[in-house]
Amino acid sequence: MSDGFGPLATRDGVLFRLWAPSANQVRLLLDGQALPMRADGGWYSVQVPAVSDGSSYLFEIDGDLRMPDPGSRFQPDDVHGPSAVAPETYGWRCKDWKGRPFAEAVFYELHIGTFTPEGTYRSAIDKLDHLVACGITALQIMPLSDFPGRWNWGYDGVLPFAPDSSYGTPDDLKALIDTAHERGLMVFLDVVYNHFGPDGNYLHGIAREAFSDAQTPWGEAIDYRKTPMRSLVVENVLYWLRDVRFDGLRFDAVHAIVVPGEPNILAEISHAAGELARETGRHIHLVLENDDNAAQWLDPLRDVPNGRYRAQWNDDYHHAWHVLLTGETAGYYKDYDDAGRRIARSLAEGFVYQGEASRHRDETPRGEPSAQLSPLAFVNFLQNHDQIGNRALGERLTVLAKPESLIAAHTILLLAPAPPMLFMGEEWGAREPFPFFCDFKGDLANAVREGRKREFAEAYADSAQDVPDPLAESTFKSAKLDWSVLKVFEHEERLHLTAELLRLRREHIVPFVADAKKINGQARFDTGFLVAAWATETQKLTLIANLSDHDIDADVPSSKTLIWGGTVPKRLPPWSVYFSIGDR
Structure with missing residues (x-):
């Protein structure tokens, strides 16, 4: 039989497949039909001769549990609802797009739900001309894999192939990417392969062996010693790059992939993406987030991925600048108290920590030598979703730092050799917060709410009521960009500065x-x-x-x-x- 995740169109109809080694019996519930699925080595399958686009289906496990497809391409009714057979008929306009060299990358991180008032893929299209005029060359979209509820940062995804329906349909997402390519913009997606979210992960019930006893900060670790889990991730990478036509991926917190298997799942991902790049002649770029500062994974000058990765988000650069600009030295910032010298080392060599002991990590050595790498190996930034949103109030640097110091830092970021990244609205000095938000229900919602309060209880002991409720709709709405401020002189002036700096970057x-x-x-x-x-x-x-x-x-x-x-x-x-x- 054909192993794999999600419905597969064949000459004889549609093949539905499910990996469920913990199940004894599986039926496909499709448009009112209950079809037995054939078992074969932990996989279940059934061929259906004729299936209409948009048809709803579920899997029934052992006559009891009903669940969506872990390989679902679309979930119109959220993570617990039926999966939909999504059409693969989008008519791509920008068919000859091959991408751009990584040296041209100027990243712009955005969250679809808060980037525009409407918070949709389609509404984001209306802002692409603004980004092009500013000098941005690459969108960096926060995770889209289907998450529970109406709003979420995206790191609680549980259905990796299904772009969240709160933002629109899969074709709406493709239209955004297609239009971006017509404007000369690359589009990157943030993907999460270190854990699944806490609500809607049905793999626990049908494939207990998918998870190890090891833990990540966010739940059980995925066990990449298991072939189906390796296949799930590699298929997902190729789905985003080949079928949805993203130009690259940013891999969240790979240091938290604690059971990587052999060969390391990161190497297998890179080789698969490299093969796609060779077959298509496209520029495909893979970027890591890795708290370990493992320079061995970085190979910025190779034309296609070959077991390694183009670049890494450089937290060291951010942390040193944050300390210099704000004076804050709590938490992980204690490792950057000599901020100016840390900035100098990061500008010259990439990582600040290249094997030195980290006070924040109980004097554990952190990092590997990085001076031998091109500056292209380091995506530098002054703000991103984490560094803003992991604060209790989600404040941006525009309300924490002096304007003149922030402009100096902004100038250096955009004209130094390393690829820069701006967080949405940073180009005009946006002041909206970006607090943590989610839309869980019941006990999980209360646990997140209370955990957030405990996390910041000491720092905000006198004003705990000011810490936003992460479950409240008002918290989500507070993060939406206010585009009307572009008519205000100070924001218009900052936007002009950003555009001029990026013009100089492009030319020199x-x-x-x-x-x-x-x-x-x-x-x-x-x-x-x-x-x-x-x-x-x-x-x-x-x-x-x-x-x-x-x-x-x-x-x-x-x-x-x-x-x-x-x-x-x-x-x-x-x-x-x-x-x-x-x-x-």
């Missing part, structure tokens, strides 16, 4: 990085004075900045910059930034 930084086989970075920081330089075989990019509130005597020769800031004075004003580029 992208060619500098793209043409280099090797880039050597060096940087130093002393009492506010930052100097960084990146050298290729033929050119040198130099950054000079004063990251302090007072003037600094600059021990550098006066020179005319070719990128930003004009002539470098002998005495640098507070929070001033200068970039130059020229022959080495």
Whole structure:
């Protein structure tokens, strides 16, 4: 029989398949019919001669449990409802799109539900011209796999192939990607393969062996020693890249894949994506989130994935800047108290922690040497969903940092060689919070609510009532972007600044990085004075900045910059930034 997940169209109709090794009997409930499924080594299947697009179906397990398809492509009635046979008839317009080289990436992370007032795939299309005009080249969409309830960050997904119906249909999602490609925009999707969410994961009931006894911070670990679970993830990766035509994927918290199997599931994913890239001639980019700072997984210059990954979200860069801009040193920020020097190391070498002991992790060594890697291996950012939303109130840096210091950091982010990422609205200095929100019910809802209160009880002991209720609709709505503020001068001015910086990036930084086989970075920081330089075989990019509130005597020769800031004075004003580029 044909193993695999989700309905498979064949010459003889549609083949329905389910991996249910814990079940004794399975029936397909399809449009009022109850069809016995044939068992074969833990798999169950039935061939149905004629199935209409949109037909609803469920699986009945041992005459009792009724459940949706773990391989469902669409769930119109949420995670506990019937699955729908989704048509594969979308008429792609941008058929010849091959993507863009990674050196051109300027990421824009967004949450579909809060990016626009409507919160849909279709409404996001209306904002694509804004992003293109700003200089964005890559959308980074937070997870879409079907989650329980009406709103969620997306990391509680339980049906990995089904884009959540609260945002629209699968064809609506394809229309968004298709239109983005017509505008020259790449589109990336955040995917979660370290756990399933706590509500709607029916695999527990039909395939207990899918999970190990090990735990992640969010629940039981997936056991990738089991072939079907490996197949599930590899199929899902190829589904998003091949069938839905995403240009790349961002893999959430791979350090929490605690039972990776052999070979490591990350290597198998990369090889499968690489084969697709070779077959289609497309640029396909895979990006990690990995708290372990494991440089061994990164290979930014290879044309196609080959067991490794293009880049990693660089939390070190964010953490060092956050401490410098806000003065906060609690939690994991305690590892970045010497913020200026940490920033310098990150600019020059990528990771701050390259094997050094981490105080936040009880002096455990963290990371691997990364100076040998191209800056393309590190996606840098000042804000993202985690670093805003994991705060009690979900505040952005626009309400935590001084405007002049934030503008300096913004300038350095967008003109330094590493691919930058902005969080939605950051291009105009949005002030809306992005608090954690979900829409669970019953005991699970109460557990999340109380857990959130306990998490921030000490920090907000005098104002616990101010911590937003993560289950409230008002919390979700507070995160929606207010596009009307673009008419306000300060936001319009910030948007113009972002667009100008990204124009300069496109004209000067992208060619500098793209043409280099090797880039050597060096940087130093002393009492506010930052100097960084990146050298290729033929050119040198130099950054000079004063990251302090007072003037600094600059021990550098006066020179005319070719990128930003004009002539470098002998005495640098507070929070001033200068970039130059020229022959080495």
